[in-house]
Amino acid sequence: MKIVIASGKGGTGKTTVSVALAQAFDGPVCLIDADVEEPNSAFFMKPIIESKRDVTVPVPQIDSEKCTACGVCSSLCVFNAIAVAGQSALVFPELCHSCGGCVRICPQNAITEQPSGIGEITRGQAAHITTLEGRLNIGSAMAPPLIRAVKKAAPEGMPVLIDAPPGTSCPMITAVTGADFVVLVTEPTPFGLNDLVLAVETVRKLGLPCGVIINRSDSGDDRVVRYCEEEKIRVLLQIPESRKIAEAYSRGDSLLTAKPELIHAFRKLLEEIR
């Protein structure tokens, strides 16, 4: 079972919902923080850290003794990560997508791959929850490979909850791919609705079932509810706006710490999804 919590718009409560779902889970569960540009779930989980490892991607290294500056590699590379300058090819590792094409095409066998760090994965444990966090290095643009790596690190056979990055572009798509169900967290505002529509269109194009949680449900207007009715999207839960929740969040206290009674609603929701 793989449930992904996504949103389109940022700051709607993805992490809050992910943590609450993990805490409400009746048995071992793995919570993956795939918002690798800005991972936040550890503030609320406070896991005991068990291990950390670097994640690398392979980037080309040119053997200048063998390189004849023929330019075949740079004409294959659609990402402009290799250019021929003078007597040898030159690599721009930050542009490389690690497709491996240059290694294979080089007529002189002058290219090998060496690992280049893009981020790290931290594994921890908090009660019944195994936590995995991906954290992208500052200055790295390569979020998708790190998201793929942190998803692959989940223990075999354990149910998985994934806290996805915001937006509807490559990182979000990488996070939701392969999900059994996508929970879209939104807020009842024009921005929330606009970005929810984009997120719904994206998960539908990927052929994934989804439902909606409306956070701060009494803060805006009813256009999100009407949209969900029209599109026949299940509204799984509405969480009213509360200063108590906002203050708890600011301190790093989880939703279920601020409002323990909500655990029943999250348990019911998990049963419905399953």
Place this chain on the structure above:
Amino acid sequence: MKELVIISGKGGTGKTSVTGSFAALANNAMMADCDVDAADLHLLLNPEIQETHEFYSGHEAVIRPDDCTGCGQCEELCRFDAVISENGIFRIDPAACEGCGVCVQFCPPKAIDFPEALCGKWFISKTRHGRMVHARLGIAAENSGKLVSIVRKQAAQVAAALQAEWLLIDGPPGTGCPVIASITGAGAVLIVTEPTLSGEHDLLRVLQLTRHFEIPSFISVNKWDINPGMTERIEAAAAEAGATALERIPYDASITNAQIQGLSVVEYNDGPAATAIKNLWEKLCHHL
């Protein structure tokens, strides 16, 4: 022309509400929405589209089934798990395809096409506060960083032609590819944050990025009164990281109410948030 990019690290802190207000407050401004995969600024500025351009970026692999021999070479070479084989029939998953062209190059019967990919549209529009360049990334399309670069470049060109005094850019959340494309070489960055552990953490990460690119950085704590202690801690940490903390914005339901009316909060009323944003703008003008 003065270029200001409004970013946040953490999403949902109020970037777009602040940008929309600045658009209303600035004289002779040009706007750009660089949050291309969850663009919202148009909901406040109600742009009238003058020009629409298609955004082609990169290529995507497409297998011609009639020419495919089913050898599986493409599946073996693809590092993005984009080749799907079902009962000996091979096809490419467009959402997973990175557009690298490795399968196209090495397919023994040359059975893979590599057409240009239409990834979205970008627009030049008129608004009540000036011109605006914005975009819409295609659903499940790639290359948002490139589209961000186009929006920024086009906005800079229009702004130069119109001799605009300000170029106000609404940026994306995070620290990755689209953020890097939004801020590289920018005149100044305003980071809108919130007084939470997540807000602080994400602000400090994005400040590492602005420092890396040597961009003058200002911060403003939105909803500061949710946690005054945290607000002070964030402002101190930002100062230590080399950024200047400016006017705080109090929690004010007017920001949501203005959004529902399709207005920036400074156009909606003279409440606490509107007053603070006006002060913030004045302070920024003084610094820039």
